[in-house]
Amino acid sequence: MANVVRCLGKYNGAYTRENFTMAKRAIRYLIGTKHLGLVYRPITRSPTLTAFADADHAMCKDSSQFTTGFTLQLNGYNWMWKSKLQRRIPLNTCASKLIAASDCVDNFVWARQLLDELKIGQEVSTLLLR
Numbered sequence: 001m002a003n004v005v006r007c008l009g010k011y012n013g014a015y016t017r018e019n020f021t022m023a024k025r026a027i028r029y030l031i032g033t034k035h036l037g038l039v040y041r042p043i044t045r046s047p048t049l050t051a052f053a054d055a056d057h058a059m060c061k062d063s064s065q066f067t068t069g070f071t072l073q074l075n076g077y078n079w080m081w082k083s084k085l086q087r088r089i090p091l092n093t094c095a096s097k098l099i100a101a102s103d104c105v106d107n108f109v110w111a112r113q114l115l116d117e118l119k120i121g122q123e124v125s126t127l128l129l130r
Contacts, residue, residue: 001026003083004068007038040077047115048075049126055096055106064089070104072111080111101128 004026011019053070069083082103090096108126115121 002081003067006083006085016058018055025039043075043120045075046123047120048124049073049108049111049115049122050076051101051104051108051126051128053097053128055090055100057093057096066090068096068103070100070107072104080107084125104128113129119128 004022006018008023008026015023026075027063050073051067051070052073054067056067058118065085065087067083067085069081071081072079084103086096086099088099092097105128112122112126
């Protein structure tokens with residue numbers, strides 16, 4: 001939903017019928033899933049960080065910019081996420097995926113250091129998935 005809100009937010013000043021239809025679809029989705037939610041339970045085992053990163057070229061057809069995003073999960077629970085419209089234009093899909101992975105790695109290095117400071121460090125390597 002964070003990415004949907006970011007995309008629709010670009011058109012706040014001058015929206016079209018298509019943008020309005022997309023916003024209504026997002027609201028219908030939220031209404032239909034209001035009984036669902038995030039549930040966080042206490043960590044009962046060694047913490048495990050898993051990272052997911054990806055990039056999307058299709059979102060910004062007019063400027064050739066692309067969106068990168070990642071999510072970090074702690075024991076399977078979403079813990080940190082980010083979606084960003086990149087200013088640079090990649091040469092190819094591989095380059096955009098590497099930019100997304102690099103941004104993700106920067107953040108999970110920070111997250112691992114935070115867990116270490118809190119004395120709940122991770123004993124195994126962090127997985128980066130796509």
